[in-house]
Amino acid sequence: MAVVAVSGGLDSCVAAAVAAQESELALLHAGYGQRTAVRERRAFEEIAEAFGVPPARRLLADLGYLGRIGGSSLTDLTVPVPEGGAADGSIPNTYVPFRNTHLLSVAVSWAEVIRARRVYIGAVEEDSSGYPDCREAYFEAFRAVVRAGTRPGTELEICTPLIRMSKAEIVAKGVELGAPLGLTWSCYRREDLACGTCDSCRLRLRGFRQAGVADPIPYASPGGQAG
Amino acid sequence: MAVVAVSGGLDSCVAAAVAAQESELALLHAGYGQRTAVRERRAFEEIAEAFGVPPARRLLADLGYLGRIGGSSLTDLTVPVPEGGAADGSIPNTYVPFRNTHLLSVAVSWAEVIRARRVYIGAVEEDSSGYPDCREAYFEAFRAVVRAGTRPGTELEICTPLIRMSKAEIVAKGVELGAPLGLTWSCYRREDLACGTCDSCRLRLRGFRQAGVADPIPYASPGGQAG
Numbered sequence: 339m340a341v342v343a344v345s346g347g348l349d350s351c352v353a354a355a356v357a358a359q360e361s362e363l364a365l366l367h368a369g370y371g372q373r374t375a376v377r378e379r380r381a382f383e384e385i386a387e388a389f390g391v392p393p394a395r396r397l398l399a400d401l402g403y404l405g406r407i408g409g410s411s412l413t414d415l416t417v418p419v420p421e422g423g424a425a426d427g428s429i430p431n432t433y434v435p436f437r438n439t440h441l442l443s444v445a446v447s448w449a450e451v452i453r454a455r456r457v458y459i460g461a462v463e464e465d466s467s468g469y470p471d472c473r474e475a476y477f478e479a480f481r482a483v484v485r486a487g488t489r490p491g492t493e494l495e496i497c498t499p500l501i502r503m504s505k506a507e508i509v510a511k512g513v514e515l516g517a518p519l520g521l522t523w524s525c526y527r528r529e530d531l532a533c534g535t536c537d538s539c540r541l542r543l544r545g546f547r548q549a550g551v552a553d554p555i556p557y558a559s560p561g562g563q564a565g
Numbered sequence: 566m567a568v569v570a571v572s573g574g575l576d577s578c579v580a581a582a583v584a585a586q587e588s589e590l591a592l593l594h595a596g597y598g599q600r601t602a603v604r605e606r607r608a609f610e611e612i613a614e615a616f617g618v619p620p621a622r623r624l625l626a627d628l629g630y631l632g633r634i635g636g637s638s639l640t641d642l643t644v645p646v647p648e649g650g651a652a653d654g655s656i657p658n659t660y661v662p663f664r665n666t667h668l669l670s671v672a673v674s675w676a677e678v679i680r681a682r683r684v685y686i687g688a689v690e691e692d693s694s695g696y697p698d699c700r701e702a703y704f705e706a707f708r709a710v711v712r713a714g715t716r717p718g719t720e721l722e723i724c725t726p727l728i729r730m731s732k733a734e735i736v737a738k739g740v741e742l743g744a745p746l747g748l749t750w751s752c753y754r755r756e757d758l759a760c761g762t763c764d765s766c767r768l769r770l771r772g773f774r775q776a777g778v779a780d781p782i783p784y785a786s787p788g789g790q791a792g
Contacts (some may be wrong), residue, residue: 408677451636471714487698
């Protein structure tokens, strides 16, 4: 059994498809008061259906305190979501402080109780957001916490199969494995149609374009589909 | 500014008193569907008042998903809380899988946003519960996660001032610093009077007895007060 953190986005959907090659799936979704929480939750449920994961092996975790803590344009509606990316290598304001540690903690607690052997997360280091908690060094450090902080008998592997992939490689891997990419949602801003211009949409569109695959989801902006 | 995780128990109250010697306090309390959640929340609010921490510097985090994940007698009401301790060095069933990582994650996210420089947690390695996530090696590993997983400019110290203390030393330190020990709640089972017989009550009572200090809270069991 593998616990997979599934946000509803492209990367986590492909991570679930990779995990499904070798394990039964248990899918975890976390809401944290982000702008597009309702749409992401719908994407999660549809992806879980597509992978045939029954409700008893889905866990919804409400990390609503992250919204109250704030500090990110994803949870603080008074801070605009940027369109231009962080050109200077700084951390974008979409960074939700330390979020992946919360997500991994829920995954590890759940995995320990249901005796899963692996936790998958679709984090991407290169060609991505620039978040500090998406880097391989971060996951390596977290693995040591899992070894030190769980029961002596717990052997849990933290798997980051996409960490070194480009977005184009992720799209290609998803297509190869038959992942339900049309059910995913990546936009940071909108829930009806993807805006096509936020950093997350731009990375996604570039990935599809470079992979030579049409992005199956609908975009609001014609610039979106042009990438 | 220091973020202190305050459960409402003896150890975290003394940790807050230690933190207050050098920092302004911001107090974090987490509920997670444990048996004595209401009583612990009350202890937290009363301790916060005693330390003069205004509501804007208190954060209540609902980790209710830990209760749904289960795997502990503290959150699963069908599993009895033990009275005898885990004599063989195994992990007691009161262990909530990986709980401290959740708690520390909230503390770190909050600290990063409010620019606190320290996070305090009243974990005790010796003379304690035997939980894997209360050991110094665990906190050392977690410090590496904080360094790797936060913004480049974030410098956050994870402080465990009680980690090497005995319960008697913790009681003595609390008395020395004028910590409001009479407001704390340690019992795993009851919310009206402390049971005096669960592992947490027994450790607490032994600590007070060895420190030569009367425990100011009321106990249900006469055996409780005798320790």
